[in-house]
Amino acid sequence: MSDFKSLTDCYTLSNGVKIPCVGFGTWQTKSGDEAENSVKWALESGYRHIDTAWIYGNEESVGKAIKDSGIPRDQYFVTTKIFNRHRGYKDTIEMFETSLKNLGLFYVDLYLIHWPNPLHFRNAFPRILSGTWRAMEDIYKEGRARAIGVSNFCVRHLDALFEYAEIKPHVNQIRLGPGDTKDDVVYYSRKNGLLLEAYSPLGTGELLKSPELKEIADKYNKSVAQLCIRWSIQMGFLPLPKSVTKERIEENTNVFDFEISQDDVRAMWLLKGNADTWHPDFVPW
Numbered sequence: 001m002s003d004f005k006s007l008t009d010c011y012t013l014s015n016g017v018k019i020p021c022v023g024f025g026t027w028q029t030k031s032g033d034e035a036e037n038s039v040k041w042a043l044e045s046g047y048r049h050i051d052t053a054w055i056y057g058n059e060e061s062v063g064k065a066i067k068d069s070g071i072p073r074d075q076y077f078v079t080t081k082i083f084n085r086h087r088g089y090k091d092t093i094e095m096f097e098t099s100l101k102n103l104g105l106f107y108v109d110l111y112l113i114h115w116p117n118p119l120h121f122r123n124a125f126p127r128i129l130s131g132t133w134r135a136m137e138d139i140y141k142e143g144r145a146r147a148i149g150v151s152n153f154c155v156r157h158l159d160a161l162f163e164y165a166e167i168k169p170h171v172n173q174i175r176l177g178p179g180d181t182k183d184d185v186v187y188y189s190r191k192n193g194l195l196l197e198a199y200s201p202l203g204t205g206e207l208l209k210s211p212e213l214k215e216i217a218d219k220y221n222k223s224v225a226q227l228c229i230r231w232s233i234q235m236g237f238l239p240l241p242k243s244v245t246k247e248r249i250e251e252n253t254n255v256f257d258f259e260i261s262q263d264d265v266r267a268m269w270l271l272k273g274n275a276d277t278w279h280p281d282f283v284p285w
């Protein structure tokens, strides 16, 4: 079940900040025309939540498309993330300011640590994280990010952070989709008040080839993409579907006029073949 009726309906973070229930993903979207056009189309289709990251290299294009839309600042939600070579207090503040400048914004709505255990600092993450998190907390206290959080964090990374966090992260953004439900992280994040954002809710497009999902989608007269996005919402996740194609961007917004049955939600939860192969302690970046 979900009470959401449109893209502008919101989850409420643990600090009271409202966050639109579906975000527009921009990972693998090229800077320049591709990012500018896709964000423009997303805003025209009703999205008010855009997810980017410094490492995507498209912050400037995302910022330009948002600015050109003329939508008032308090009516859209922007997330960006600090990448792996940048850790510690000073670097974090500097990278945050770089992202603000790239986006052309005075504040972001959500700032995330992109990965918990960077290759460059591998396995020193509890110490490296502490300075980074202190900077995130200061950015938050100054009102330059309305919420702060993490991405790709497993239970042990969250535990390390909780050792010294004065402010608990508001969000954990992880890869989640049918057959990739990371139940331990989801349970632990929720127990600690973090909202789960789901990146790659379409399995970077791979899920769209699944005959099992196609069979379920047909029952509801929906596309597999719509089914996956709807499933994510019904699971209580905040999906971040990515597309650079106008028709698909629009198609992916039509997810509020049907309800997936509990049996089908479960069948999707149990789907085989969509396991995440990127463990954050072993990624080569």
Ligand code: A2P
Pocket (backbone or CB within 6 Å): 025, 199, 200, 201, 202, 203, 204, 205, 208, 223, 225, 226, 240, 241, 242, 243, 244, 245, 248, 249, 251, 252
């Ligand atoms: P494209 O960007 O070329 O339109 P995810 O959100 O899981 O990362 O998946 C993104 C991938 O899924 C991209 O390759 C995107 O293609 C594709 N995609 C997104 N929406 C749809 C859709 N409605 N139909 C088909 N493919 C889609």
